[in-house]
Amino acid sequence: MTTDTTVSPTEHVLTLDCSESPGIIHAISGFLFEHGCDILDIKQYGDTAQRHFFMRVHFSSGSSSSPAAGAVQQTFSTDELRRDFTPVAEQWQMNWQLEPQGRKRRVLVMVSKMGHCLNDLLFRTRTGDLPVEIVAVVSNHPDQQGLVEWHGIPFFHVPVTKDTKPEAEARLLDIVDRFDVELVVLARYMQVLSDELSNRMAGRVINIHHSFLPSFKGAKPYHQAYERGVKTVGATAHYVNAELDEGPIISQQVIEVDHTYTPDDLVAVGRDAECAALRNAVRWHCEGRIVLLGNRTVILR
Incomplete structure (x- = not known):
């Protein structure tokens, strides 16, 4: 035998x-x-x-x-x-x-009105391309509610004003705790997180900035790029810290442009770069490929 x-x-x-x-x-x-x-x-x-x-x-x-x-x-x-x-x-x-290997991280996505990065993450999660489970979506606008609920994911509309920001962030933390969230992804969420929240969730929040940082920080970076006559536009995915658009950079993508591009044209072509940079950052984080060293990242690919 x-x-x-x-x-x-x-x-x-x-x-x-x-x-x-x-x-x-x-x-x-x-x-x-x-x-x-x-x-x-x-x-x-x-x-x-x-x-x-x-x-x-x-x-x-x-x-x-x-x-x-x-x-x-x-x-x-x-x-x-x-x-x-x-x-x-x-x-x-x-x-x-x-x-x-392959364990799906529990991810909360935050978005405002523009849904291209959110839609890319939802699609790639649904098809199994990303090792994540999107457990909830939070937005300060209701525009993406239908898309999110079509995917069967809870949607939370949390309006934010200067006066209500502390209450909105308290509600966000409650959602993070309730859904046992491991990573928060700011997929064109057009609000600045408070220093307290940024420090509390250090290394657990990824943002996509629609510019090739460290250039053109803050609002309307494509318009800033147009005024400077740039020949490439790009997007930068980075960890969030207390300094605006200064967190450790994870992934960057660039697209060549020329003098014929208007600010609206730059916005349009930049969307592809934003989606690519953000999904790479989410993938590498969830596959355990990123190590932080001060304000730098080491990506073990």
């Missing part, structure tokens, strides 16, 4: 950063070997100027190619892997996260 010892592999992603030091890669690969894991994809980067190390490892456990040939293979749960990796992380003073 034969005993079937085959165990279906499970896949995880480990993302980490720490001060540069000899032996880090050996410690990580040793941990994976001891847990019968196969590395499927690995990205690493050592910033020599900052003496800082970054790594993203996509691995499987319980695979048939485990080194202990013929032995009963064990598949470790996410909690078990986190528990066992904690001493390694503490030894090297790592910032780290370990997640199941």
Whole structure:
């Protein structure tokens, strides 16, 4: 009689950063070997100027190619892997996260009147192109309610004025807590978040700015670009912080233009750049590819 010892592999992603030091890669690969894991994809980067190390490892456990040939293979749960990796992380003073590969992050999208970025995110979520679950949409205008509800997603109309901003942000935080939101995406949400809210949700809010930052910050960047006679327009997805349009940049897209483009033409062609930059930023964040280093990002692709 034969005993079937085959165990279906499970896949995880480990993302980490720490001060540069000899032996880090050996410690990580040793941990994976001891847990019968196969590395499927690995990205690493050592910033020599900052003496800082970054790594993203996509691995499987319980695979048939485990080194202990013929032995009963064990598949470790996410909690078990986190528990066992904690001493390694503490030894090297790592910032780290370990997640199941493909886990869908719970995302709240905020929008005002323009719906092109929202529509792109909804479509790509619905088709499975993005590893997210859009759990709610919040808007200071009712214009996109029909589109959102057609997708079967809760829509919250939260008007904002100068006098009601604190109450509106309190309601937003209530929605974030109620829906267990992991990431907030500002998909052309034309309101500035307060410093308090920005600091409270640091690293968890992504904004799309319709300009190639750091140029043309603030309102009507396409009109500013027109006045300067630019030959490219673009869009920048960045994390939100307390400084307007100054958060760490994640993704940028550009489109070539010329002197014949009016401000309205620039707005129209810029929409494609905005959608592309924003979806890239959301994808990389949710796939565990982004590591923050001060006001910079390292993208482990």
